Amino acid sequence: MTTVLLLNGITGFHVDALPEVDSLQFKRLCYSLANYSNGKILSFEEPHSSQNFYKTELGLHNESIFILLNSSYPCVAFASSVQYFEIEFIDHSLSNIVCVFNDGFRILPAIETNQQLELDERTHTLFTENSLNEAELSQIFHWKPKTVGDVIFNFWD
Incomplete structure (x- = not known):
C-alpha cells in the first residue's frame, strides 16, 4: 500500500488552516546533521510568497546538498x-x-x-493519487509541474 503524498494543502494553497511545521526543530536537525557529518550550514531560507518550503544548504567536504522541508507537512x-x-x-x-x-x-x-505527475487536461484532474483541493489543482494546471516533488516543493506565487 502506498502513502498518498499529495495531501490537501501541501502546495501552500489551501482553504482550511493547516498545522505549521516546526521550523526550529528542522533547524536543529540540520545543525545536528552538519555536526554529525563534519559539514557546515551554508544557508537557511524560510518559505516566502513564491516558495512553499524551507531550504538549508549543507556544505560537506567537496559538495553541497540541500535539505528541504515542506511548510505545511513535515x-x-x-x-x-x-x-x-x-x-x-x-x-x-x-x-x-x-x-x-x-x-x-x-x-x-x-x-x-x-515520480512523474500524471495530469488529465480534459477533466482537470490528476491520475496520481491525491487529496488536493480545487485551488491546488488549479495551480497545478497553471504551473504544470512535472513531478510529485515539484508539487510538494514549489515556487508558485
Missing part, C-alpha cells in the same frame, strides 16, 4: 541542486541518519519525489 527531501522551478531530488546517505536525531519528519526518497 516532509523532508534532499536535493543536489535547487534552482527556480528546477529541483534535482536525490537520495543521500544522510537521509538514513535523520531518524537518529528526530522521528518527527518523513524523509521522501527520490523515487517518490521524482
